[in-house]
Amino acid sequence: MDRVIYNFDSLSQRQSAATVPLRRSIYRARRVPEPRIGIIYNPRSHRNKGQDLACAGADNAMVAQPRTRDEIAHALAGFAREGIDFLIINGGDGTVRDVLTMGQAVFADRWPAIAVLPKGKTNALNVDLGAPADWSLEAALKAYASGRRILRRPLAVSRVDEDDPAMLGFIFGAGAFTLGIEAGQEAHSLGFFNSLAVGATGAWGVLQALFGTNGNKWRRGTQMDLRYLPGGAPLPRSKYGDPARRSVMLASTLERMPMGIQLFGAPRSGLKVAVLDRPRRRLLAALPAIFMGWRPRWLAEAGFHQLDADAVAIDVAEPVILDGEAFPAGRYRIEQGPELTFISV
Missing domain, CATH: 2.60.200 (Tumour Suppressor Smad4)
Structure with missing residues (x-):
């Protein structure tokens, strides 16, 4: 956590550029023979610093390296337009939080399958999912076809009596x-x-x-x-x-x-x-x-x-x-967010 107190004020503006109609049908991410892949790579994550993104086996994948939440929203909107089946998040718990939060307006209730490469400092989500601490991009790509599919619902944290969108985290x-x-x-x-x-x-x-x-x-x-x-x-x-x-x-x-x-x-x-x-x-x-x-x-x-x-x-x-980031004092509602399909070994 940087010693900064973040707020929710501009999230609705960031998300509006990628807003799609909400689908209300129940949806589970399905396996497809040749998935379209989108990769969010956080170059600032602890274990990514000073390293290039290894894309072995992912020549057909779309890769984005957003540095702000606004850039994350635009990257996800591009992935959604291409109809990705598999979203790989290369970063720590904070990166996962930001991608899931900004993805609400993009994917609504039609999320692709998700894999998380544990590149942060704590990686609590990956401990829960059971993925190896050294899980690689190549291994995650292979796991799409043969790995376990684990359902999890993140927390949805929102300010009471305000119109700010919920933050999704764990x-x-x-x-x-x-x-x-x-x-x-x-x-x-x-x-x-x-x-x-x-x-x-x-x-x-x-x-x-x-x-x-x-x-x-x-x-x-x-x-x-x-x-x-x-x-x-x-x-x-x-x-x-x-x-x-x-x-x-x-x-x-x-x-x-x-x-x-x-x-x-x-x-x-x-x-x-x-x-x-x-x-x-x-x-x-x-x-x-x-x-x-x-x-x-x-x-x-x-x-x-x-x-x-x-x-x-x-x-x-x-x-x-x-998920490691500070938000202001106040009144919050905490509930369960959308059901997501995570890929693990």
Whole structure:
């Protein structure tokens, strides 16, 4: 995450140039013998820096190297006009977020099959999909015909009471998670990437919360209101901590997390939410075992909640994170986006 707070303001303008009529029929990306291929290559992704795009076996593919969201929208519109069957995203989780977000207006509910080459710093989506960390373009092209097809629905995150289009991503967080992303940048600068970076930053946050004072930013929590949608009932909370504040809130539709962490409980589909009310030292000391699958009965009563929801609303006083990028404080609606077909080995 660059130390920048992004906003939704211009997304509707970026998407309007590529808008197509919304098709309401149910659609699944099908295999075709000779797929038309579109490749989005992010030259700024961590593992792409200083490297050329290897296109072995993809002589008939269209390749775009957009550097802005506006350029992504125009590239995808060109792919759609050519009727691509297979979209390959060469980049990290942030690149995936931007491509999916800008692709809404282009593909509506007729998305091509998608493969993601894990070229970013964490690549959480690819951990979930089970693709190799060194997955190549050539291997992804072969997987189109013979690989697994995995259905996933990204999160759709939108500002409440505003007309901005939803952002599509896979991990949304608030509270100490925002601090963790900032700490992650420090881990990256020290050479920690992928699951190792997740483990390093997670351990650092736990240590801060365990041994810090109540005034420590890792312990004081963030003012936020969490409610189920559409009914508006508040999410459960324990008796610990300020009722107006929570320590951490996370939401995702991923089924497997980096390092095998069971952050949301047992692996399952759908929108899942994890909330920590207050970082009590007894609870934090037990988190490693909990993340490996231990389910003590006292978990929710102690202030850690693992929940399922159709949709949730969050009103938060500090910036939030979607796939590694910060967005302003405010009121957000979080639900499931379109069903997408991902290719893996």
